[in-house]
Amino acid sequence: MSIAAISTARGLGAIAVVRLSGDDAFDIAARHLVLPEPQGTRPATAFARFLVNGELLDEVVVTTYRAPHSYTGDDTVEIACHGSLYIQQALLQALLNSGARLAEPGEFTRQAFLNGKLDLSQTEAVADLIDSTNAAAHRLAISQLRGGYAKELEQLRQQLVDLTALLELELDFSEEDVEFADRRRLHSLASQIYTRIIALRESFHMGNALKRGIPVAIIGRPNAGKSSLLNALLRDNRAIVSDIPGTTRDTIEETFVIKGTPFRIIDTAGLRHSDDPIEYLGIQRTIETVVQADIILYVHDATQPFLQALDDLQELQDIRTFKDKHLFIVNNKIDLVPETLTTPYRTFPISAKEGTGLEDLTSALVKAAQTDLAQAPDVMLTNVRHYDALGHVEQALLHVAKGLADHLPSDLVAIDLRDALHHLGTITGQVTSDEVLGTIFSRFCVGK
Ligand SMILES: Nc1nc2c(ncn2[C@@H]2O[C@H](COP(=O)(O)OP(=O)(O)OP(=O)(O)O)[C@@H](O)[C@H]2O)c(=O)[nH]1
Ligand SMILES: [Mg+2]
Structure with missing residues (x-):
């Protein structure tokens, strides 16, 4: 029995590839393919004509792999045809009519596993490879x-x-x-x-951080501009921004890539003591986020006394959440208060509203990630x-x-x-x- 499927992305493209694999793959393909006559001493070519019921469907390019020298480990034929949706479907249908069965998701890879071409962890790596976005x-x-x-x-x-x-x-x-x-x-x-x-x-x-993005927590008092910072970094209006303190009540998570490094940036509910049960839950969630993050951006509202920030940081320090983490202070709203702030921490003056100061901050993020990566072991569990x-x-x-x-x-x-x-x-x-x-x-x- 052989399996067949369209291996290229669904939809219209210049070229599509239909894959056929199994013990009668060569026989099935031979029913449809007409190879050109050898001309003189010209080497064999991969061009062929694909016929359905004796009629030309398309001119194709054929690659054959004899078992066990194929991805699946079985005899395999890959037919590259023109990418018209009609041709792709008709070609696949012809192979199915000639005895192949439609492959299930991942079945070629499953076959590779069953034939001992890949172990299970490697098949999972194939899926990760296809998924990789950075x-x-x-x-x-x-x-x-x-x-x-x-x-x-x-x-x-x-x-x-x-x-x-x-x-x-x-x-x-x-x-x-x-x-x-x-x-x-x-x-x-x-x-x-x-x-x-x-x-x-x-x-x-x-x-996991590398695969899903290095977790960056944005924390700070209500109204400091945390959601505005998230939006500015993403260059998008992802989070709701308002002048009402307590706008963000649950964590919001977004992934973005800077210079090939993936970050998972998490906007949180503002830190303060609240009697509102929902806001309180949000704040608890903030603390959990801090625990899991590698990089913490503490957003301070430049119009407020920095003493607030020191209080918050002290409190978080007490629950021992900052150990082994990068902590950056983001002094936001410098469009309103232009003088510089000196703190015992690395501090980045920005205006999330006007989008100023963001380059230094993103460079620091990349640098922090690289420092962590340099210490990462060669073999990592993902x-x-x-x-x-x-x-x-x-x-x-x-x-x-x-x-x-x-x-x-x-x-x-x-x-x-x-x-x-x-x-x-x-x-x-x-x-x-x-x-x-x-x-x-x-x-x-x-x-x-
Ligand atoms: N002038 C000025 N205003 C800003 C800046 N960043 C944010 N704001 C304003 O500050 C207010 C609060 O911004 P948000 O981003 O919602 O603040 P938040 O920290 O997410 O607030 P909560 O979700 O309530 O904790 C909004 O009115 C913003 O427009 C800035 O850089 N400059
Ligand atoms: Mg917010």
Whole structure:
């Protein structure tokens, strides 16, 4: 059985590509394609005529891939035709009439996974690659597709297998009542793996930030101009701006890219003590946002005493939210108060209303992101599913370490080890369920 689908974007284009893959792909294609006669010594060309019921539908370019040397690992034919919607559909329909089945979303990639061309984490990287909208996300997806990530997982798996083998050795000996000395070695091996997993899981924050945008929280008193700043940065009237304090009651989130770096900028409810329950909830949400942000822009209204800002910052400092974060003071409304403000923090004089001072601020954002990136590990976790799976591995390893320390019998410890291996296997797809595969491949479009 073969599958077929239009692989280029829906709609009209100069050229469209129809992909056909499976064990009878070549036969099906041969029913429609007429290749030009070889002329003298001219090398074979990829041009062909595509016929439907003996009539010329289009002149096309054909690329053939013989199994296993194709994306899917099966025989594959890619037919590039003219992009007319009619031609695309008629060509696909002809292939379906000749015995192919319409491919489901992501089915070509699923086939690649089933044929062992890609592991599961790599198929997810393919989806990320297609989704990537900026340089940073693109770099991450490429490295997950090609780079160290799969190797890292394989090393972890190998270490877990080694640990299991050592433990089984102990099992064999225990019958002969040999005092097995090397539990310490087992323990140190287990904690090595554990440390590595913790580090990988910690990289998720940065990996995810790069994929979804580095979180930037805009905070400050009501009416300071937070929403105006968001709009100015986005060059758009995304958030409602008004002179009524407490206009923004819930967080508003938008992504934008500066110099290839994605930021996720979050406008929040103004910081103040409020009796209004909805506003109060908004303020709680603000504090959560601050906790998750990498960069904090505290917007100060230049017409107000800076003492206010110091109070707020002190209060937030007390709940220990600023640790390891970049904090910038944005002194807004300088169109009203021209004199400069000196603060103990990095301060940017701007007018959100008139759009002045924004370049320095955006440059500082990019620089802060680059500083963080420079410290980022080579291999980064970007996928929530993997993050969760590694969480299970981490738990299982904790049990292993505890079991070893408590001198539990080896067969009990082995159960937790197998559990760890199982969860690690779900990432690469060595262990998998239809449900998980279904969720992953439903992210793809038809034709990929
Ligand atoms: N003159 C001047 N007015 C500004 C500037 N930025 C904002 N404003 C005005 O200040 C008022 C409050 O602006 P918002 O952006 O709604 O302030 P906010 O901080 O989001 O306020 P809340 O959502 O209520 O917490 C509006 O009337 C804005 O037009 C500025 O740079 N200069
Ligand atoms: Mg607002």
